[in-house]
Amino acid sequence: MIKDHLKFLELAFEEATLAESEGTYPIGAVIVDNEGKVVSRGRNRVFTQEDCTAHAEVDAIRKAGHILLDTTNKRFKKNDLTLYTTCEPCPMCTCTILLSGIKQVVWAADDDEYGAIRRMKEGPHFINQFNTINYIASPSLDLENKQRKMLKEWNIRRGIVNTEWEAK
Numbered sequence: 001m002i003k004d005h006l007k008f009l010e011l012a013f014e015e016a017t018l019a020e021s022e023g024t025y026p027i028g029a030v031i032v033d034n035e036g037k038v039v040s041r042g043r044n045r046v047f048t049q050e051d052c053t054a055h056a057e058v059d060a061i062r063k064a065g066h067i068l069l070d071t072t073n074k075r076f077k078k079n080d081l082t083l084y085t086t087c088e089p090c091p092m093c094t095c096t097i098l099l100s101g102i103k104q105v106v107w108a109a110d111d112d113e114y115g116a117i118r119r120m121k122e123g124p125h126f127i128n129q130f131n132t133i134n135y136i137a138s139p140s141l142d143l144e145n146k147q148r149k150m151l152k153e154w155n156i157r158r159g160i161v162n163t164e165w166e167a168k
């Protein structure tokens with residue numbers, strides 16, 4: 001089970017590497033069904049598409065519309081999907097995950113500044129909604145540090161020097 005999580009996180013990193021090579025945040029995501037089939041891939045496109053909302057998780061969820069939505073009956077389909085992302089989802093992505101009905105999220109690196117799922121689950125609002133979401137935070141120190149290194153180097157390349165993404 002944990003091996004599967006790491007395998008799918010590696011696929012999310014393939015997307016992160018693509019985003020990095022395109023010149024935007026090196027963050028990627030994949031959505032996987034309960035049979036282990038990858039149904040969608042997404043990556044950050046903020047600077048490549050001049051779109052502040054083009055985060056990897058949102059990108060992957062947009063591309064999974066055919067799995068998430070029953071357009072004939074105008075309903076959300078029941079799903080058993082897991083979203084894997086290289087970085088802990090921000091508030092926007094956390095709420096997009098909530099509205100998509102995706103029930104499980106796995107991420108490689110905690111984001112102490114913008115990461116939102118843990119804080120929102122623990123917070124006083126939308127308690128019933130967040131009770132439906134399970135998460136697995138940072139199951140591998142190697143992968144956590146891989147993402148931290150990518151984000152640190154991305155910041156340095158664009159002239160932002162900080163210590164936010166030092167290795168753990």
Ligand SMILES: [Zn+2]
Nearest residue numbers: 055090092093
């Ligand atoms: Zn986000």
